[in-house]
Amino acid sequence: MALSKWVAVIGMLAFGTVSSIMSKVNFEVRGVNLNGKVVPFHKPWFCVLVMFVGMSGCLLLFVGSLVSPLLARPAKAKESRKYKKLMTDNPSLGGEENAYLQALIDNTEPSEEQEPEGGSRGCTWGSCLGMLMIAIPSAFDLVATVLMSIGLLYVTVSIYQMMRGAELVFAAIFSVLFLGKKLYKLHYVGIACAVVGISMVGIASILSPEQNDTGTKAQQVIGISLIVLSQAIQAGQICFEEHFMKSLDFMKPTLVVGLEGLYGTLLQCLLVLPVAQILPGDDVGGKLENTKDSLHMIFDTKDHIILITLVFTAFIMLFYNVLGMQVTGHLGALFRAILETTRTLLAWLVGLGMYYGNVTLYGEPLGESWNDYSYLQAAGFVILVSGTLIYGMGDEKAREDASGAESENIVIAAGSTEAIDIGGIPATEPIATSFTPTSARRNAYYDFSTAAASVGSIPTGSLLARSLANSRQGSFVRNG
Incomplete structure (x- = not known):
């Protein structure tokens, strides 16, 4: 158990760091477009599709968790019969031996009353409707991810990662406005x-000298603005899940992630990419993004470098999701948040190492350089992380107050015949529950799994957070 736990930690850091680098490399690899020109694969809309395909791979893991107990059942039944025969053939066995054999029988004999290994409560109308509702946060994911993907075109990986700390601000605001949360x-x-x-x-990004993988100053401002806007959308997603989807917390994390990936893939293929094919833009044929050109570049480029990097990215996201859920299940969301901060720092260090290690692509350096304004960026990152930790201390205070209020009301209720709310807290008073507003989403490529660039824990009200909490004893996390 300890080995698998720390393997998951190391794997999460490794895959997370690689995914951050690959998210930029995918835009820098080149292919031949429909006009016969060799150009970079600046296809943010298509890269979002790759992200959702990677997420949907979690459905295979969920199905595997359902099928594996069924496949193991005949072997378990055979073992149970063997132990029963051993008890029958040896009536002179002592009490300890019989107790031991009975324990083996109980451990191998399937129980009809057990909850399905998949963690669901049966496909009732309510649960099926709830699973369909996951399409709504998938739409949030889709819009936010597209905005982040476009923003990433114009800024470095480290700036992209750090700017995502803006989600904390928006989620805190929305939790007060729409959920009635109390801030300390x-x-x-x-x-x-x-x-x-x-x-x-x-400011450090805008003032820094332009690099080969960033846009102009004006484009960097646009990119940063789009990333910040995407965090507002993700914060809205968290609030939506906390308010409308509390009944789905029984679902396994792999099912939640897989369904969002599936719905996102369908939305991309049936709606988003066709619309991008119609809207005017700077892509081939004057389109916002020409999907036919994207497919041409992927499959008709001789070295297939674009296809290789995209498939590699999809698998990285799948592994990162799995490892991230294992880490959260074993060590908690706060520890994972610390790892996310470490991942942001590692991605920056790797980028610097690639640049000064003369790692090139098509003769141009990969990574990012250190300049006079990098000190300002580093200071901003430290302040951002500090702010997140301080916010987490506020969450602890909120939990303590909520626990104290509940205990006090229980004591009062014990000596009173007056009816009180189920939660033990009067409905007219704001409940001081914690709300750590960092994204509880799913993947490393766009880092929806938990804390974004810096931080906090998984939002306590989000669907994935609750399903992870309920899965602490579930098959997926337990077998990690």
Whole structure:
């Protein structure tokens, strides 16, 4: 158990760091377009499709968790019969031996009353409708991911990762406006630090010299703005899940992630890419993004480098999802949040190492250089992380107050005949529950799995957070 736990930690850091680098490399690899020109694969909309395909791979793992107990059942039944025969053929066995054999029988004999290994409560109308509702947060994911993908075209990987800390600010605001959450002084201090840190990182990006893999100053401003806007959308997604999807917390994390991937793939193929094919833009044929040209570049380029990098990215996302859920199940969301911060730092260090290690693609350096404004970026990152940790301290305060209020109301209720709310807290008072607003999404490529660039824990109200919590004893996390 300990070995698998730390293997998951190391694997999550490794796959997460590689995915951050690959998210930029995918835009830099080149292929031959429909006009016969060799151009970079600047196809953010298609790369979003790859992300959702990678997410949907979790459905295979979920199906495997359902099928594997069924396949093992005949072998278990055979073992049970063997132990029963041993007890029958040896009536002189002592009490300890019989007790041991009976324990073996109980362990191998399938129980009809057991909950299905997949973790569901049966496909009732309500649960099926709930699974269909996952299409709504998938649509949130889709819009946010497209915006982030376009923004990534114009900024470095480290800036992209760090700017995603803006989600904390928006999720805190939305949790107050729409969910009636209560923020403490520590929350406000954390938010203020996050705003200062994000601002410093953004200013450092704009003032830094242009690099080969970034856009012009104006394009960088647009890219940063799109990334920040995407975080507002993801914060809205968290609020939606907490308010409308509490009944789905019984679902396995692999099922939640897989369904979002499946719905996202369908939305991309049936709606988004066809619309991008119609809207005007700078791609081949004057389109916003020409899907026919994307497929041509992927399959008709002689070295198939684009196909290789995209398939590689999809598998990285799948492995990162699995390892991330294992880490959260074993060590908790806060530990995973710390790993996410470490991953952001590692991605920056790897980028610097690639640049100064003369790692090139088509004769141009990969990674990013260190300049005078990198000190400002580093300081902003430290302040952003500090703000997140301070915000987490506010969450701890909220949990303590909520626990104390509940205990007090239980004591009062024990000596009173007056009816109180089920939660033990009067409905007219705001409940001081914690809400750590960092994305609880799914993948490494666009980092929907948990804390984004910096931080906090998985939002306590999000669907994935609740399913992960309920899966601590479930087959998926248990077998990790």
